[in-house]
Amino acid sequence: MPKLTLDDLAKIREKTKRLTTIRVGGEYRAKVCVHMGTCGIAAGARTIMNALMKELEEREIHDVLLTNSGCAGLCSREPMATVEVAGQAPVKYVDLTEKKIKEIFEKHVLGGKIVQEYALGIGSEKTDY
Amino acid sequence: MAEMAKEKAYRIHLMVCAGTGCVSNNAFGIKAALEREVKKQGLENEVLIVTTGCNGFCERGPLLVVQPGSIFYQQLTEKDIPHLVEEHFLKGRPVKKLMYTPPKEKTPVPVLSDIDFFKKQVLIALRNRGLIDPEKIDEYIARDGYKAVAKALTEMAPEQVITEIANSGLRGRGGAGFPTGLKWQMVRNAPASNGSLKYLICNGDEGDPGAFMDRSILEADPHSVIEGMVIGARAVGASEGFVYVRNEYPLAIKRMNIAIEQARDYGLLGNNILGTGFDFDIKIVRGAGAFVCGEETALIASVEGRLGEPRTRPPYPAQSGLWEKPTLINNVETWANVPIIIDRGAKWYASIGTLTSKGTKVFSLVGKINNTGLVEVPMGIALREIIYDIGGGIPGGKEFKAVQTGGPSGGCIPKEQLDLPIDYESLTAAGSMMGSGGMVVMDEDTCMVDVARYFLTFTKDESCGKCTPCREGTKAMLDIITRITEGKGTEEDLTLLEDMAHAVKDSSLCGLGKTAPNPVLTTLRYFRNEYEAHIRDRKCPAHVCRQLNVYTIDENRCLTVGKGCDLCRRNCASDAIRGAKNEAHRIVQEKCIKCGVCYDVCNFGAVKVD
CATH class of the missing domain: 1.20.1440.230 (NADH-ubiquinone oxidoreductase 51kDa subunit, iron-sulphur binding domain)
Incomplete structure (x- = not known):
């Protein structure tokens, strides 16, 4: 018996490709940005980020880009996150909790449907990179 | 095979350059600091730290590229890391002061691909640079690694593999530029005596001063060389291969050893590769660092354990090489090109480059140049583009004088030929040669x-x-x-x-x-x-040949500007300077040994050289 068959090789390739997609900039179905200014962190943004990491891991999803950015300027409504489904306008969510972000992840990020009741509005501030 | 572990995804990958250049600049210290700070901020489940091979922009090391987004950080110190980790990876604010700002500009360029040094490069031999950990075979496989070997072993006849390499137009990257396909055909055709043994050699005896192409490939992507060799072995019918690397390349040897072990574990080397019944294995031979051993017959003698001396050819190694058996010997970069040619096809490869020189060439750009580093460019690119667009020109606003290509065997190409398109023929016509890819830039101060x-x-x-x-x-x-x-x-x-x-x-x-x-x-x-x-005239126009220099002191300047500081006299080793503090000084020519120390130490420009 050979140690590795052609099928095994293909499996290793597919798996590692998924795990390293972010290095080569593949296609993403959505981008989620958690605002991580001091205000955001104080209000619990880390919990939001951890919840999102857990969602990605448990569902083995590799085509959602998870990033963070600084304070969005609306410190009173933190924690905040911006969801941008490919091809659609970004949506800002405010006053987040772990429960809310899980719902948003399921309905908006995966399902493509904006969760109106948690949303602040459509659009996003510009970043310089 | 081993059971697949649960997939662990990270939202940020930190690609730490760990080529020899950055390593000597404390890359591993940076890596340890990153690990420490990432843990301190509780980001260890979100941020993955990866060590890669040479990124190429050695001038700016130690380097870190943040993925996604290819944010390029440079000239890092351990002190920068706590701030960087907190600001960028925790709070999402990239740190501008650690980014690359081009000379004479004020705004940093955050993204790697926007930096001039990287813009004009085309990566084929270095296709995985900065993208994989060279010590992880799975990451090479993810970049379509070992796909070509599967194709060559299961879908192609050996003759077809050779035809593909021949049609690609690939030529030896070690210097002479012999057509690779033709060489392979010669070895395949060579009648094998006693037991049909044939050998394969990878020539990694890189000896040119200032050249580090082979080392970087071995360090950054050893599997590409192994894969190329397995394909070559199959094409010519060899069962044993040797990678000849200089002992001065410990990191390359270490990573190559790890890669060979991993390939053996996966059955990509050894017996019955991928279940095809094909057997091939590789050993590393360490060279003692004699320049002549880069010559193939001397290298073969050295592998055999004899004194590294060349012999007359013919017979060529293709006919009678290692232990008098037909031997296929190619350079590191040549081998690294093989898998992607088989994977993507000869036609694709041949579409890059010039009429006679196909594909790309890796150069180590060194000397009087702003952006020292490792570059890969398509054949046919002008020298000017490499030196000014990629290399960023000459430091200190000096004039370009010449570029030396091909190492000690090459020649110096002057300013008038800056628009020379780089290929084997044009460099030879200019009196130089491609060589293995050393490129030493010289400015007006060079004699x-x-x-x-x-x-x-x-x-x-x-x-x-x-x-x-x-x-x-x-x-x-x-x-x-x-x-x-x-x-x-x-x-x-x-x-x-x-x-x-x-x-x-x-x-x-x-x-x-x-x-x-x-x-x-x-x-x-x-x-x-x-x-x-x-x-x-008994003069050295660049004032480099000191025996021809005449040093004098502008007495007026010495007294009025320098106030007779006496520094030159105190530093003169041959007691050739007359004068005292607050007096004008002068040099007694008969006693001057032309060491130039007075010129070097004078802070007021009062010592003149002619």
Whole structure:
């Protein structure tokens, strides 16, 4: 018996490709940005980020880009996150909790449907990179 | 095979450059600091730290590229790391002051692909640079690694593999540019005596001063070389291969060893590769660092355990090489090109480059250049583009004078030929050669006679001594040039030098002697006026050859600007300076040994050199 068959090789390739997609900039179905200014962190943004990491891991999803950015300027409504489904306008969510972000992840990020009741509005501030 | 572990995804990958350049600049210290800070911020489940091979922009090391987004951080110190981790990875605010700002500009360029150094590069041999951990075979496989070997072993006949390589137009990247497909065909056709043994060798004996292409490939992507060799072995029918690497390349040897072990574990080396019944394995042979061992017959002698000396050809190694068996020997970069040619096809490869030189070439760009580093460019690119667009031009606003390609065997190409398109033929026509890809840039402060002397000193020392023209010829040429740099040359010396250069070129046994006169011949061809200045005027125009310099002190400037600071007199080793504090100083020429110390120490520009 050979140690590795052609099928095994293909499996290793597919798996590692998924795990390293972010290095080569593949296609993403959505981008989620958690605002991580001091205000955001104080209000619990880390919990939001951890919840999102857990969602990605448990569902083995590799085509959602998870990033963070600084304070969005609306410190009173933190924690905040911006969801941008490919091809659609970004949506800002405010006053987040772990429960809310899980719902948003399921309905908006995966399902493509904006969760109106948690949303602040459509659009996003510009970043310089 | 081993059971697949649960997939662990990270939202940020930190690609820490761990090529030899960055490692010597504390890359591992940076990596440890990153690990520490990431843990401190509780980000260890979100941020993955990866060590990669050489990123290429060595001038700016230690380097870190943040993915996604390819944010390029440079010249990092351990002190920068806590701030960087907190700001960028925790709070999402990239740190501008650690980014690359082009000279003379004020705004940093955050993204790697927007930086001029990277813009014009085309990566084929270096296709995985900065993207994988060279010590993880799975990451190589994810970049379509070992896909070509599967194709070559299961879908293609050996003859087809050779045809594909021949049609791609790939030529040897070690220097001479022999068509790779033709070489493979010769080895395949060679009648194998006693038990049909044939061998494969990867030539990693990189000896040119300032060259580090092979080392970087071995360090950054060892599996690409292994995969190329398995394909080559299958094509020519070899069952054993050797990677010859200099012992001065410990990191390359370490990573190659790890890669070979991993490939064996996966059954990509050894018996019955991928269940196809094909057997092939690789061993590493460490070379002791003799320049001549880059020559294939000397290298073979060294692998056999004999003194590394060349022999006459024919027979060529393809007919009778290692232990007198047909042997396929290619350079590291050539091997690294093979898998992607098989994977993407000859047509794709042949669409890049010029009529006679296909694909890309890796160069190590060094010397008087702003962006020192490793670059891969398509054949046919102009020298000017490499030096000014990628290399960022000459530091300190100095004038470009010449570029030396091909190492000690190459030649110096002057300013007038800056628009020369790089390929095997054009470089040879200019009196130089492609060589393995060293590119040493020289500015106006370089004396071309001194450059010829430097390279000749190297080849004289490295000449193995087996044949007379090289052994005696390099020494005789060096004697003449040294005489010229000391102001003792005559007009006849130039003719003698030229005659001797041609004689050594024509009659030496191996490539070392055949090419050693190139630096002499090209400097004579393009910079004859500099030789003449040394001989007729007893002057070195660049003031490099100190024996020809005359040092004087502008007494007025010394007194009025420097207030007779006395620094020069106190530093003079030969007691040749007269004067005292608050007085004008002067040099007694008879006592001056022309060491130039007074010139170097004077803070007021009062010491003149002519």
